[in-house]
Amino acid sequence: xxxxxxxxxxxxQAVAVPPGATIREAATSLGIQTPTLCYHDRLNxxxxxxACVVELAGARVLxxxxxxxxxxxxxxxxxxxxxxxxxxxxxxxxMTETDTxxxxxxxxYARHYGAHPERYPGVVAAAxxxxxxxxxxxxxxxxxxxxxxxQRCVQACGVDIQHTFAIAMVGHxxxxxxxxxxxxxxxxxxxxxxxxNCVGVCPTGALMGLAEYDARQAGxxxxxxxxxxxxxxxxEEVD
Numbered sequence: 001x002x003x004x005x006x007x008x009x010x011x012x013q014a015v016a017v018p019p020g021a022t023i024r025e026a027a028t029s030l031g032i033q034t035p036t037l038c039y040h041d042r043l044n045x046x047x048x049x050x051a052c053v054v055e056l057a058g059a060r061v062l063x064x065x066x067x068x069x070x071x072x073x074x075x076x077x078x079x080x081x082x083x084x085x086x087x088x089x090x091x092x093x094x095m096t097e098t099d100t101x102x103x104x105x106x107x108x109y110a111r112h113y114g115a116h117p118e119r120y121p122g123v124v125a126a127a128x129x130x131x132x133x134x135x136x137x138x139x140x141x142x143x144x145x146x147x148x149x150x151q152r153c154v155q156a157c158g159v160d161i162q163h164t165f166a167i168a169m170v171g172h173x174x175x176x177x178x179x180x181x182x183x184x185x186x187x188x189x190x191x192x193x194x195x196x197n198c199v200g201v202c203p204t205g206a207l208m209g210l211a212e213y214d215a216r217q218a219g220x221x222x223x224x225x226x227x228x229x230x231x232x233x234x235x236e237e238v239d
Contacts, residue, residue: 008074024065038150091115102205108228144177147206153198166192
């Protein structure tokens with residue numbers, strides 16, 4: 001018997017994918033990329049950033065492509081005016097609340113969608129002021145002024161990779177951050193084994209190896225400038 005498939009259209013292109021596939025996976029099979037910040041193919045933490053939202057014909061709200069399963073007959077629009085406006089606003093809001101200087105992929109999305117966080121003067125400074133990097137171990141820095149609360153690191157430390165459960169999301173609103181799993185903020189007194197998995201999956205540099213951090217502070221580790229498009233994905237710009 002043939003394997004069951006789900007048939008749908010994405011941006012006018014017909015596609016058939018296995019049941020349970022996400023819209024993002026179906027779009028990727030057609031060569032259509034969606035921006036992702038919280039999504040990671042080894043982690044279960046999608047739908048937090050809302051950067052990947054797409055439009056479904058007949059639906060009242062936009063849906064996250066990274067976690068919404070496909071359905072028979074779906075008509076998906078990944079680049080409509082409504083989608084572009086939503087993605088632009090999501091990026092602007094993230095950029096008003098966080099320091100994105102070490103997040104080249106987020107910056108590439110922002111350029112593509114014309115995000116202008118400067119429309120909200122003073123918000124960035126207010127949101128990040130007083131949040132100094134935490135240097136409490138010899139391996140990596142925690143700079144929560146750069147954290148977008150995507151939860152990748154928490155998932156990597158927990159059930160998806162390390163199974164150490166040393167960290168968890170703590171705080172609320174602008175003060176949300178990643179702290180020790182016991183609710184405190186001292187990793188040296190937690191169950192952390194400093195494996196580095198959390199650093200490896202962080203998309204914004206909120207968690208960064210100590211050597212890289214010190215090199216950046218000395219101006220010896222410039223953040224690469226990259227471009228992004230739905231058709232080509234990421235590519236590094238060359239001067």
